[in-house]
Structure formats: C-alpha cells, structure tokens
Amino acid sequence: MRILVTGAYGLLGNEISRVIEMGSCHLGKIDRLFSEAYLIKTGSSELDITNQSNVLEYISSIKPDLIINAAAYTNVDGCEKNPERALLVNAIGAKNLAIVATKVNAKLVCISTDYVFSGEKKIPYREYDLPSPINVYGKTKLLGEKYSQQFSNKHFIIRTSWLYGGSDTNFKNG
Numbered sequence: 001m002r003i004l005v006t007g008a009y010g011l012l013g014n015e016i017s018r019v020i021e022m023g024s025c026h027l028g029k030i031d032r033l034f035s036e037a038y039l040i041k042t043g044s045s046e047l048d049i050t051n052q053s054n055v056l057e058y059i060s061s062i063k064p065d066l067i068i069n070a071a072a073y074t075n076v077d078g079c080e081k082n083p084e085r086a087l088l089v090n091a092i093g094a095k096n097l098a099i100v101a102t103k104v105n106a107k108l109v110c111i112s113t114d115y116v117f118s119g120e121k122k123i124p125y126r127e128y129d130l131p132s133p134i135n136v137y138g139k140t141k142l143l144g145e146k147y148s149q150q151f152s153n154k155h156f157i158i159r160t161s162w163l164y165g166g167s168d169t170n171f172k173n174g
C-alpha cells in the first residue's frame, strides 16, 4: 500500500507519519497493512495543495492508495485576517485532493475540526448535528469537508478537537 500524507511536517501530519514509520503508537502496534506501507510525506514545498496542476501531476505520478490530508491553514486568528488564504488552503486545497483521489482511486482522509460547530450546544455534539461555524477557520474547514464529500467517492471525515503534541506552537505555548 502507498500512503501519501499532506502537511506531513505539521503537528498531526508529523505524528501520523511517525506512527506509520514506527509501526506502533502508545496504544500498541498498528496494523501491518499500514506499518509496511510505502509512506510519502509532503510539506507545502513538495506539494502545495492549493495548486491544482501540481496536485494532479504529483499525485497521478505517485498513485497512492490512501491520502491523509493533514495540511491546513490552522491559525484561527490568521484566518480572520487572511480569509482568502484560509479558503484556498482549507477548502480549495481539500477539493483539489478530493478530485485527484477519485482520479487515482485513492481513499481520502479529511481531518476536520470542532470549529464547524458554534460551540453553543450545552451537551456533546454528535455527527448528525447541523454544523454552524462562527468564524472563517470553521467556515472554510466545513467547505473543505463538503468538497471532500462531493468530489471523493471514498472519503472519511474526522472531526477532532484541540490536538496536542511535541510542537512548541500547540498547547505548550499556544
């Protein structure tokens, strides 16, 4: 199996790549299907997901079986200041990947966020709750989800809350 990780040098992409390379995480060994996979790690310098022709050319040549999209513009305040970039990376980038994933018959994992909800609900959110994002980050991530659903015929959407890990920019100093 061939696995392509986008945003592989970010907080989550780095951890996902490390777990695949190590073949285990703190919960134990991962399936051999993944630990024995050929892993392709890309940052924006190798694969800018906003560049449609770049995405098409790169992924068509690699032909991954699984694409894990961990690339995003995650700076919530930055998204308010630069909504065009947020839209481009979080929505159009996701769309570019979904289109090519279908073309090469790859499964697509779209990492999303609890920011697709307003946060006003007093009890835990469920998958079937209607999204109601209140900021640019949430709105563009939701659009990325919709594009992933619309353009990829084998997609998985994972909505996670605040991630933590070894990066200096998250949780420790964030």
Ligand SMILES: NC(=O)c1ccc[n+]([C@@H]2O[C@H](COP(=O)([O-])OP(=O)(O)OC[C@H]3O[C@@H](n4cnc5c(N)ncnc54)[C@H](OP(=O)(O)O)[C@@H]3O)[C@@H](O)[C@H]2O)c1
Residues within 6 Å of the ligand: 006, 007, 008, 009, 010, 011, 012, 013, 043, 044, 045, 047, 048, 049, 050, 069, 070, 071, 072, 073, 074, 075, 089, 093, 111, 112, 113, 114, 141, 160, 161, 162, 163, 164, 170
């Ligand atoms: N961090 C959290 O607490 C949190 C919570 C909920 C959901 N999420 C979601 O989890 C996913 C991963 O988040 P993270 O915290 O790991 O983010 P991160 O540390 O900010 O990493 C994101 C990566 O995306 C890459 N990237 C940005 N623009 C790109 C582009 N145009 N083309 C290709 N790569 C690009 C960046 O690479 P370069 O530096 O090379 O540009 C960066 O390494 C995101 O979808 C995010 O929305 C995160």
